[in-house]
Amino acid sequence: MTRLIAVLIVIATAPTAAHADQFDRSRAQIQYVMRLHQVPSITVAVAQRGEIVWEESFGWADIEKKIPATPHTPYSLASISKPITATALMVLVERGAIDLDKPIDDYLGAQKVTVRTGSAREVTVRRVASHTAGLPLHVQFFYEDENIDPPPKDETIRRYATIVDEPGERFVYSNIGFGLLEWAIEQASGMSYSQFLDKELFGPLGLASAAVNPRATAERPVASRYWIGQIRVPFYEFDQLGGGGVFMSAHDLLRFGMFHLHGRIDGQRHAPVRKSTLDAMHEPTQLKDGSSAGYGIGWFVGEQHGLRRINHNGGMAGVASVLSIYPEEQAVIVVLANGVTATGAVHFLENDIVHDLLPDTIRHDHGFKPQPEWVGLWKGKASTYAGPMPVEIDIRENGSIFVRIGSSAPQEVVTVRFDSKIGYLELDDLIGTIDTPDAMRYPGKLQLSLKQRRPGVISGSISTNSTERLGDRMGNALSYWIELERQERQPQP
Numbered sequence: 001m002t003r004l005i006a007v008l009i010v011i012a013t014a015p016t017a018a019h020a021d022q023f024d025r026s027r028a029q030i031q032y033v034m035r036l037h038q039v040p041s042i043t044v045a046v047a048q049r050g051e052i053v054w055e056e057s058f059g060w061a062d063i064e065k066k067i068p069a070t071p072h073t074p075y076s077l078a079s080i081s082k083p084i085t086a087t088a089l090m091v092l093v094e095r096g097a098i099d100l101d102k103p104i105d106d107y108l109g110a111q112k113v114t115v116r117t118g119s120a121r122e123v124t125v126r127r128v129a130s131h132t133a134g135l136p137l138h139v140q141f142f143y144e145d146e147n148i149d150p151p152p153k154d155e156t157i158r159r160y161a162t163i164v165d166e167p168g169e170r171f172v173y174s175n176i177g178f179g180l181l182e183w184a185i186e187q188a189s190g191m192s193y194s195q196f197l198d199k200e201l202f203g204p205l206g207l208a209s210a211a212v213n214p215r216a217t218a219e220r221p222v223a224s225r226y227w228i229g230q231i232r233v234p235f236y237e238f239d240q241l242g243g244g245g246v247f248m249s250a251h252d253l254l255r256f257g258m259f260h261l262h263g264r265i266d267g268q269r270h271a272p273v274r275k276s277t278l279d280a281m282h283e284p285t286q287l288k289d290g291s292s293a294g295y296g297i298g299w300f301v302g303e304q305h306g307l308r309r310i311n312h313n314g315g316m317a318g319v320a321s322v323l324s325i326y327p328e329e330q331a332v333i334v335v336l337a338n339g340v341t342a343t344g345a346v347h348f349l350e351n352d353i354v355h356d357l358l359p360d361t362i363r364h365d366h367g368f369k370p371q372p373e374w375v376g377l378w379k380g381k382a383s384t385y386a387g388p389m390p391v392e393i394d395i396r397e398n399g400s401i402f403v404r405i406g407s408s409a410p411q412e413v414v415t416v417r418f419d420s421k422i423g424y425l426e427l428d429d430l431i432g433t434i435d436t437p438d439a440m441r442y443p444g445k446l447q448l449s450l451k452q453r454r455p456g457v458i459s460g461s462i463s464t465n466s467t468e469r470l471g472d473r474m475g476n477a478l479s480y481w482i483e484l485e486r487q488e489r490q491p492q493p
Helices: 001-008 017-038 079-093 123-131 152-162 177-187 193-205 250-262 273-282 344-356 360-366 438-440
Strands: 041-048 053-062 141-143 236-238 245-247 301-302 307-316 319-326 331-338 376-384 388-395 401-405 413-418 426-429 445-454 457-464 477-487
Touching: 017 053, 041 250, 041 344, 053 250, 053 388, 079 123, 079 177, 079 193, 079 245, 079 250, 079 273, 079 301, 079 319, 123 177, 193 250, 193 438, 245 250, 245 360, 250 273, 250 319, 250 331, 319 344, 331 344, 344 360, 360 413, 376 401, 388 477, 401 426, 445 477
Parallel strands: none
Antiparallel strands: 041 053, 041 331, 141 236, 301 307, 307 319, 319 331, 376 388, 376 477, 388 401, 413 426, 426 445, 445 457, 457 477
C-alpha cells in the first residue's frame, strides 16, 4: 500500500499559473500528507487580487477507475455547502420573499419547530443562519447499502428541529438549521432546493461543475469518497442537503469565494446578490449578552495569521474541504480532498498555503524575536555516518529564519520555538531529506534542535522524523550531530 501511495502522489496536474513556484513548500506538504494518511487526492486553488495564481491536483479522483483529479473535478464539499445555501437564501431576502428577522416558522409550511425553551418568535431566520437559534447538534446520513431513505422533510422537522437553548444565548453548530433554511428556500421560491441553486446561483455565476448530491456518471465524473485506508465510502444521502449536500470543483469554489470577496467574477451572467448583501453576511452575529458568535450568515468570521478571515471548512465521511477569504490581502484559498485523516491534516494545509502566499504571516505565527547573538548567517555541517552534509541557517533581525539543507533551496521556517530558560532553538516541520540509507527508508519532516554553546557557534541535532503511521507501519526518527559558525555579512533589511 505504501508503494501505491508513492505512485499516486506524483500524478498531479501541472501548475496553471506562473506564480506556482512560490508554492513549492505547500506542494511538498500536500504530497507528505497524502503519503502519510493515504489520501487519494487533494486539489488546491488560490487567487489574489482577482487573479487565479495557483490551481493544481494531486492523485486520483477515483482509484479503481484510474481517473486523475483535476481542478475541474467536482468534489463533495460537506459543510462548505452552508455559505452556498446562505447565499441562495440572500437572493430571496433581497427580493423580499424572506425576512431575516422573522421567525423561521413563517417559511416552513405546516410543520413548525418544537420550542422547549424561549419563544418561537425569537427563532428567526437570521439566528438559524448563524447557529444561534438554540438548535442542537445534528448529523444523520443514509448510506445506499442500508436501504433506508431519508424521512420526509416535515418528519425530520418534527423529530429533530427542537429548540433546546434560549435563542440568541450561545453559538451551537447545528446542521438541522441549514436543513430548515433549505426548506425555507423551497417554500419561498416554489422550486426544489437543487432547482433554485441551479437557476438562481450556479447558473448566474457560471459555476458549471456545481450540483446537489450528484451520483457519478461517465459523462459527469465526481471525486469518489474514501475513508482512512482508502476504503471506498458508499454513496450516501442526508436528511438535510442545505448543510452538506453540494458538490463543486476547486476552480468553481475558488470563483465562488472570489465572488464573495469582490461582488463579481469573470464569466458570470449577472450577480445574484449585491456586494453590500455579501458584506453583511460576513459580519459576526451578536449574542444576547453582546458578545460575538464568531459566525455571520453562513460563514465563520474571525482572525487567523494576524489577518481577518472569512471561512468555512467541511468534513464528513470521505471529505475534507477548506474555503478561506482574507479580505485585507484580497486572497481566496481552496483545499479539497476525497479522503480524511485522523488528525485533520488536510485542513491544516491552508496554513502552509497562506505562508507561501503571504510570507509575513510566518513571522506573525511563530512570534520569534531573536536576541542579537542569534542574528546572522550560520554555516556548517551535519555529521552523518555516510559523510558530512552542508547546512545553512539565516536568522534575521525581523524574526524570519531561512534554512538550506544539503543542495536544496532555502526555505523559510514556519514552526519555531525558543526556550529562553535553557537557550534551545527548535526549528520544526522542515521539508527535506538526510541522505543516509537509514533515513531514506522512510523520509519524514526534518527538525533542528540548537544551542549556542560558545560565542559564534551553534550546535545540536538534525533529525528526520517519520514516526507517524505510514499505512501499515510506523516510520523512524533518526538524529545526527550538527554544528554551525556565524559568518560575517551585511545586516538584512
